[in-house]
Amino acid sequence: MDGRYDKKELLTRLAVCAIIAIAICYGGEKLLPSMHHPMADNLRPWLEKNKMQAIVLVAAVIFGVSLKVRPLKPAEECYEPCDNEYEPVETCE
Secondary structure (H helix, E strand, O other): OOOOEOHHHHHHHHHHHHHHHHHHHHHHHHHHHHOOOHHHHHHHHHHHHOHHHHHHHHHHHHHHHHHHHOOOOEOOOOOOOOOOOOOOOOOOO
């Protein structure tokens, strides 16, 4: 991500991704005990021990996917009109 982007849109997107990641991780923690799958048995202890890392990882993946699906628009620069007070500048060559 190079360039300038609207900070409000960027932070809103990041906050939404974090909220979705929290819901997925806590929902997964509640659903994993009911799943009788070897992968779920291996994942449960790691998720219980590393909740913050799991949330950050899931949020990063969701944020990356959201950028691919709907890229951020560059921030629009605000310029005030000159009201015909423009005076050309002479250059020395």
